[in-house]
Amino acid sequence: MATSIVIMGVGGQGVLTLARWIGEAALAEGYDVRIAEIHGMSQRGGSVEVHVRFGREVYAPIVEEAGADLVIALEAVEALRGFRYLKPGGVLVINKRVIQPPGRWYELGEVVDAIRKSWPKTYIVPCYEAALGLGSALYENSVMLGFVSQLLGLPMPPSLDERNQAAFRKGMQLFQEAAAADQ
Amino acid sequence: MRLLLLGNEAIAYGALSGGVAAATAYPGTPSTEILETLEEFKDRFVHWATNEKTAFELAYGAALAGARALTAMKHVGLNVAADPLHSAAYTGVEGGFLIVTADDPWMHSSQNEQDTRWYGLQSYVPVLEPSNPAEACKMAKAAFELSERLKHPVMLRSVTRVSHVRAPVELEPPAPPKWGRFTRDVKRFNLVPANARERRKELVEKWEKMRDVAGEYVSVEGSGDVAVVASGVAYNYVKEALRRLRISATVVKLGMPIPVPRKVAELAKSVIVVEEGDPVVEFQLRAMGVATKGKLDGYFPKYGELDIGKVAAGLAKALDLPYDPPQPPKPPVEPAPRPPALCPGCPHMGTFYILRLATAGLNPLWSGDIGCYSLGINMGQQDLITHMGSSVGLGAGISITGRHFVVATVGDSTFYHAVLPQLIDVATRQVPILIVVMDNAYTAMTGGQPSPSRAVPVEKITEALGLPTFVIDPVDIKRSVETVKKAVEVVKAGKPAVVVSRRPCTLIATRKARRAGLQLPKYRVDPDRCTGCGLCYNLLRCSAISKRPDKKAYVDPSLCVGCGMCAEVCPFGAFVPEGRRDRWLELWQQA
Incomplete structure (x- = not known):
């Protein structure tokens, strides 16, 4: 059986990179991997989604609706857009951040509360805040990577540089805190 | 070596291990990374061509002369190259000739869902269809030998979910490029009717044999x-x-x-x-x-x-089996659409704003084209976009009906790709149309491949055709509006005119500026001066600017690149710069 992941975000947030890191980590563990990327027109400022599947034997490169074990959203409005991919019992992990879409204003707290109520298996992770603490919003995807690696049982991918490794460890720590709070 | 490779990279490495000597392409999603990967290999001829037909011809010619050649394009690109494709089946080739097309089902970045396998049937060219990157790599390698065995071009049809899927691929080392030389054979290569009839008979017989070859796959x-x-x-x-x-x-x-x-x-x-x-x-x-x-x-x-x-x-x-899949869950709050938008500081954003002001009251018909500026649809300034070159081609057709003031907007790469012949029609018939070439010096939408705009500047061509041409800088909004008004007067008087709006792609410029260690200026909103008029977020539509609940503007500092266009359009001086802009604008122009 393959693990199916959908990663949602806004162009420029490093969605593709996050997907590649997860893929590399899975490959290093000896799994087969498929990452379905979307390039081109939607690259900047638009919604971006990337599908990652890994397992002993994987064929299909994309995840269907109601087919994802895990939906990762690097932004809260994109988490709403990713809902349709969640399979019954699937897990949703959201970076605690809103990037305002054109023409509408979302309050972060309201969106997050609504999501928590309607999908109990949700983790809200302050990746953005943690990344700023590490010096740049650019690290929010590596903080997220550290968090979801614990959920997926995957190691740190081999290609992370030093600063991204620090962000990865921060993400791991956030997971341990979230897990402790769950108990 | 087992690596996670994109299908397109896998095709490129396959071609390298197959000894490709000449590789050509015009960029187009989802095919672009094939040539981008090959570009690194300086021991072969690798070229971004002006369009798919010229790309095809370079590779086809090389294969006629015995070289192993590859040409790559997106599905609709093959329409542009369809003429030589059909002849290639009649003449056959001497060196292996691989035509790679990448189809885009569901149109992630395309105008249609065309299945290029039909072209295989129509042109009598066999088509390989890999299921994943690893297979694409093997097929691309073997295609050259197959093509040489059949003395016939071979097509490889990829799709978005092969080209843009990353999967483990076993890499083989590149083989040395295989070149050849042309051997004269007039009956074969000169398709005058008497010769073509003989080739046609051969082709039909060859096709039946290819059915057996397909059996091997x-x-x-x-x-x-x-x-x-x-x-x-x-x-x-x-x-x-x-x-x-x-x-x-x-x-x-x-x-x-x-x-x-x-x-x-x-x-x-x-x-x-x-x-x-x-x-x-x-x-x-x-x-x-x-x-x-x-x-x-x-x-x-x-x-x-x-x-x-x-x-x-x-x-x-x-x-006739039961199947009851789970239904997709609904989100608790509807997500507002987040369509792709021009990047913050994109020169096209300034050009559209300038055009809107300079054509005020004329209710222009916006004849658009394919490229980043397609996103002018967000500003209501792309009434039609159908194919490469539609801006001037269809715009001129609409103009001759005599009822519309037509503004044709086209990027530099698309201008060279598909607009040059139309330009001559416009010049010879003096069709009244305002042609706006948005010259950002790159094929930006596909990731910034080089465009011919610096080697062959647009105004040299349009002036040679006798077309009045005006060059503007799109971040210099106020002055540019006055210049474009002069071009508008020419068109109102019943003649064609050209505006060249020149400033390099912001994305590439910001990358270069960061590498040069330049701190970009940032703009922020002074809430006491902002009246919430909305000029910046409704008309300029910079994607770094959003509308707060109180209607006042907000600049996201992580997105602002300090282009200053917001300050140019704001009548209330509400945008306050932090840092200086002059050095940045200068470096940007050279990007």
Whole structure:
């Protein structure tokens, strides 16, 4: 059986990179991997989604609706857009951040509360805040990577540089805190 | 070496290990990374061509002269190259000639869902169809030998979910480029009617032999009374859908669906056919007398991309089995659409704003084209976009009806690709149209491939044709409006005019500025001065600017690149710069 992941975000947030890191980590563990990327027109400022599947034997490169074990959203409005991919019992992990879409204003707290109520298996992770603490919003995807690696049982991918490794460890720590709070 | 490679990278490495000597392409999603990967290899001829036809011709000519050659393009690019494609089948080739096309089902970045496998049938060129990157790599390598064995061009049809899928690929080292030389054979290479008739007879015979060759690319897996024929990427969904439905079936995988090998018709009298795109395999099987259940009768959807669920549903329907998949959950709050937008500081944003002001009151018809500036649709300034070159081609056609003030907007790469011939029609007939070339010096939408705009500046061409030409800088909004007004007057007087709006792609410029250690200026909103008039977020539409609940503007500092266009358009001086802009604007112009 393959693990199916959908990663949602806004162009420029490093969605593709996050997907590649997860893929590399899975490959290093000896799994087969498929990452379905979307390039081109939607690259900047638009919604971006990337599908990652890994397992002993994987064929299909994309995840269907109601087919994802895990939906990762690097932004809260994109988490709403990713809902349709969640399979019954699937897990949703959201970076605690809103990037305002054109023409509408979302309050972060309201969106997050609504999501928590309607999908109990949700983790809200302050990746953005943690990344700023590490010096740049650019690290929010590596903080997220550290968090979801614990959920997926995957190691740190081999290609992370030093600063991204620090962000990865921060993400791991956030997971341990979230897990402790769950108990 | 086993690496996670993009399908397009895998195709490039396959071609390298197959000894490709000449590789050409025009960029287009989802095909671009093939040539981008090959560009690193300086021991061969690798070239971004002006369009797909010139790319095709360079590679075809090299293959006629015995070299191993590859040309790559997106599906619609093959339309541009269709003329030489058909001749290539008549003359055949001496060196291996691989034509790679990448189709885009569900149009992630395209204007249509065309299935290029039809071209294989129409032009008598066999088509390989890989199911994943690893297979694409092997097929690309072997295609050169196959092409040389058949003395015939070979096509490889990829799709978004092969080209843009990253998967483990076993890499082989590049082989040295294989060059050759041209041997004169007038009866073969000069397609005057007397010769072409002979070639036609040969071609038809050759095609029947290719059916046997296609048989070499058939693999049969599993067993069971149910037979499923799958081609290309569809095979993956079939494998997982059968497992989900717990059906044992005989899966007949086609690696070369054009032409469908006779062998398949001999395997089963009745089959289920699963393929991405049009029912191209199914049509051929029916013509061979095989009973099929596929897209023709609606077992599988006739548009969009397949996935495991759609294939499982189709298989269940064809086999009369129950299938009840879970329904997708609904989000608690509707997400507002987040369509792709021009990047913050994009020169096109300034150009559209300038054009709007300079044509105020004329209710212009905005004739658009393919490129980043297609996103002018967000500003209501792209009334039509149909194909490469539609801006001037269709715009001129609309203009001759005499009822519209037509503004044709086209990027520099598209200008050279598809607008030059139209320009001559416009000049010779003096069609009143305002042609705006948005020259950002790159083919930006596909990631910034080089464009000919610096080697052959647009104004040199348009001035040579006698077209009044005005050059503006799109970030210099106020002054540019006055210049464009002069061009508008020319068109109002019944003549064509050209505006060249020149400033390099911001994305590339910001990258270079950061590398040079330049701190970009940032703009912020002074809330006491902002009146909430909305000029910046409604008309300029910079994607770094959003509208707060109190209607006042807000600049996201992580997105602002300090272009200053907001300060140019704001009548209230509400945008306050932090840092200086002059040095940055200068560096940007050179990017």
